[in-house]
Amino acid sequence: MEEKTMEIKIQVDISDTTASKQVEKDIPLSPAARVFNAPKLNCYVIAVLGVKKKIEPYAVMEGFKQSLIRHPRFSSKLVNSGNKNRQKQRWVRTNVVIDDHVIVPEIQTHNIENADAFLESYLSDLTTVSLDTSKPLWELHLLDLKTSDAENVAVLKFHHSLGDGMSLMSLVFACMRKTSNPDELPTLPYQNRPSSGLPAGSTCGYRFLWLVMITWSAIMLVLNTVSDGLEFIATILFLKDTETPIKGNYQLSKCKRMCLVHRTVSLDDIKLIKNTMKMTVNDVVLGVSQACLSQYLERRYGGKKKKVGEEEVESKRNLNNLPKRIRLRSTLLVNLRPTTGIQDLANMMAKGSKCKWGNWIGYIVFPLSIALRDDPLEHLRKAKWIVDRKKNSFGAALTFIFGNFIMKLFGVEVTANIVNRALSNTTMSFSNLIGPLEEISFYGHPITYIAPSVYGHSHALTMHFQSYMNKMTISLTVDPTVISDPHCLCDDWEESLRTIKTAVQERGSAL
Structure with a gap:
């Protein structure tokens, strides 16, 4: 792949910005940021943005000059100091040369037979290259490449030490504006939380019932938290998932090339299921994912039999090749930081105001029910039951507290080893983020889809879901030596969504 970088240099002296006046001294890395910088857990966030028009690099660079690089983390480099045993890491403010971060490869489109495959190859190449620690840990790649679902593509690459996925994507949204009104920030939906207080005018009977419910809820909260805490410790020590065709071996996959693919489906279909089943979008996405993984694994386990011939494939189509009692768990990332609105982040970049920032994340170990079911809606019910159970627990907060305690006691390397061991004993990662309700633009370039991953x-296997307008984009990051056909996994997800939607509609018509 022949590439030549466009020579556009813009140096930004952050000493003249308001944001730089806010932070005059070096800032030590947070415990989570230090773990993400450990050699055994060197994590990156990639966000692929499809746009509707040819990208104008200078407009994007000027936009970053007025927004992203005013953020302290994006205008600071990581500096190591101290001895090897007790290394100190700090964020040190520096001048930013935008040309060092914005990459505009010269792509010979007439030599490209499949633009989508070229983009996947480009993204895969990015996963093999580490960011230069002598400058701020982020890059932007602007690709003059027309794919099946975008006129051009922008790729943002961040080191995970800069922040957790939710804070990073919120910052990206804060850099964007509504297409209909370039002066307005995107609108993000919010969740209405029902009041837990006693209803007005309650009778003594209601008061007694309310007291019993609160007491029982408190008891279950304690029990669930203890149970989740013990499961997390057991996962670190000995509790391993079943060795399935999608479970990798991290000890054999260091520095390997990863494959990133995405697929966009209708968010309206997901909301139809949500409203009919009285669930959340997250419940539906998890339920469909369970159905998808069950279907995919059934085919992988039955692969040897299905190579014999087409007639045998047809005769065995309805057979269940899945082993019994598969333990397949996902780690769900939970944001523990108080919610920061994109208006606060926009003010931080424009005015230098203070805003909560950093990696404040905990983990939930989520068991996925892998089985072929006669009633596809059972996948939804199973997912909702487990989600509701996990919500009634402080397990995620315990993992955050436990990580900080281990960090203070034993240091970065031991903590990274423990996190690695916990992750390697589970099968996959899963996350779901809410995106803007209306069309937004990236410095004058209307967005068609947003596909972030880590x-x-x-x-x-990492599955990430990002909503945007009336779309839901599924982003898969896979080890191709374990999952060589990620597009088949996307096909299974779409097929599972259609099957569950049909079952929901049939149920609705029967009522």
Whole structure:
């Protein structure tokens, strides 16, 4: 792949910006950021943005000059100091040369037979290259490449030490504006939380019932938290998932090339299922993912039999090739930081105001029910039951507290080893983020889709879901030596969504 970088140099002296006046001294890395910088857990976040028009690099660079690089983390480099045993890492402010971060490869499109495959290859190449620690740990790649779902593509690459996925994507949204009104920030939906207080005018009977419910909820909260805490410790020590065709071996996959693919489906279909089943979008996405993985694994386990001939494939189509009692768990990332609105982040970049930032994340070990079911809606019910159970627990907060405690006691390397061991004993990672409700633009370039993901941790499969307008984009990051056909996994997800939607509609018509 022949590439030549466009020579556009813009140096930004952050000493003249308001944001730089806010932070005059060096800032030590947070415990989570230090773990993400450990050699055994060197994680990156990649966000692929499809746009509707040819990208104008200078417009994007000027936009970054007025926004992203005013953020302290994006105008600071990581500096190591101290001895090897007790290394100190700090963020040190520096001048930013935008040309060092914005890469505009010269792509010979007439030599490209499949633009989508070229993009996947380009993204895969990015996963093999580490960011230069002598400058701020981020890059932007602007590709003049027309794919099946975008006129051009922008790729943002961040080191995970800069922040957790939610804070990084919120910052990206804060750099964007509504297409209909370039002066307005994107609108993000919020969740209405029901009040837990006693209803007005409650009778004594209601008061007694309310007291019983609160007491029982508190008891279950304690029990669930203890149970989740013990499961997390057991996962670190000995509790391993079943060795399935999608479970990788992190000890054999260091520095390997990862493969990133995405697929966009209708968010309206997901909301139809959500409303009919009285669930959340997250419940539906997890339920469909369970159905998808069950279908994919059934085919992988039955692969040898299906190579004999087409007639045998047809005769065995309805047979269940899945082993019994598969333990397949996902780690769900949970944001523990108080919610920061994109308006606060926009103010931080424009005015230098203070805003909560950093890696404040905990983990939930989520068991996925892998089985072929006669009633596809059972996948939804199973997912919702487990989600509701996990919500009634402080397990995620315990993992955050436990990580900080181990860090203070034993240091970065031991903590990274423990996190790696916990992840390697599970099968996959899963996350779901809410995106803007209306069309937004990236410095004058209307967005068609947003596909973020993460790599560098010890999983062969990461599933990330990002909503945007009436779309849901599924991003898969896979180890191709374990999952060589990620597009088939996307096909299975779409097929599972259609099957569950049909079952929901049939149920609705029967009522």
